[in-house]
Amino acid sequence: MAQQPPAQHWIQQQWHQQGSHGLQNVVAQLTALPESIGELSQLKVLEVEDNALCSLPASLKKCGALENLRLANNALTDSACDVLSGCVGLVTLVLDGNPELADLTGMAFETKERLVTFSAKRCAIRAVPESLGKCSLLAEIFLSDNAIGARGAAARAV
Numbered sequence: 210m211a212q213q214p215p216a217q218h219w220i221q222q223q224w225h226q227q228g229s230h231g232l233q234n235v236v237a238q239l240t241a242l243p244e245s246i247g248e249l250s251q252l253k254v255l256e257v258e259d260n261a262l263c264s265l266p267a268s269l270k271k272c273g274a275l276e277n278l279r280l281a282n283n284a285l286t287d288s289a290c291d292v293l294s295g296c297v298g299l300v301t302l303v304l305d306g307n308p309e310l311a312d313l314t315g316m317a318f319e320t321k322e323r324l325v326t327f328s329a330k331r332c333a334i335r336a337v338p339e340s341l342g343k344c345s346l347l348a349e350i351f352l353s354d355n356a357i358g359a360r361g362a363a364a365r366a367v
Contacts, residue, residue, distance in 0.1 A: 247271035258282050258303075270295030276323070282306035290315035297321060304329040311335055311356070319343040330354050 239260040246252075247268025254277040262283040269275075269292050278299055280289075285307040293302070294317035302324065304310060311333040318324070318340040327341070328351035335356050341347070 242266050242269070244268050250274065253277065255279070265289050265292040267292055269293075272296070273298060276300040279303040280307070281328075284308075285310050287312045287315065294320065297323075299324055301326045302328070304332060305351070306331045308333055313341075314338050316340070322346070325349065327351070 239257060239262060241262065242257065242265065244266045245268070246255075246266055247270070249272055251274050252272045253274050255272070255275060256277075256279040258279050258281040260283050262280065262285060264286065265280075275296055276298055278293075278296065278301065281303050282305065285304065286309045289304075289307075289310065290313055293299075294315055296302075297320045299321055300323050302321075303326075305328050307329075308331070310329065313329070313334060313336075316338065318338060321344055323346060324344045325346050326349040327344075327347065328349070330351050331354045333356050334352060337352065337357060341350070
């Protein structure tokens with residue numbers, strides 16, 4: 210019998226120990242995702258909103274089936290974009306409420322041919338990368354409550 214990936218084993222262990230409600234409480238306290246998450250090759254949806262994630266494991270790029278990634282209301286920084294650049298099969302990406310996220314240039318939007326929805330509301334984004342325009346299927350972009358254009362306005366005021 211094949212051994213389970215550590216991430217899957219951890220989730221099942223928490224489920225058995227605490228039930229579904231207990232698992233929600235454990236997940237709400239996440240400060241990091243395990244590196245072994247990359248072993249979940251069939252993972253299509255990952256929702257880790259309302260946690261305390263500061264970064265993402267590099268192995269997340271290996272989740273080739275990942276289509277829906279929701280990382281809202283965490284503490285992600287620009288370094289998360291480097292990991293997300295490898296998530297090329299995304300259809301939906303939600304980064305709302307990550308106040309330290311300011312620079313999306315490392316996101317490599319040009320590789321996200323299937324992206325339909327991108328949301329990064331309530332972050333600190335200063336500019337929209339030109340590569341976002343290369344997502345031919347992109348139908349929804351949500352960027353309200355950011356610092357887009359703020360730098361230019363401050364420079365004009367001086």
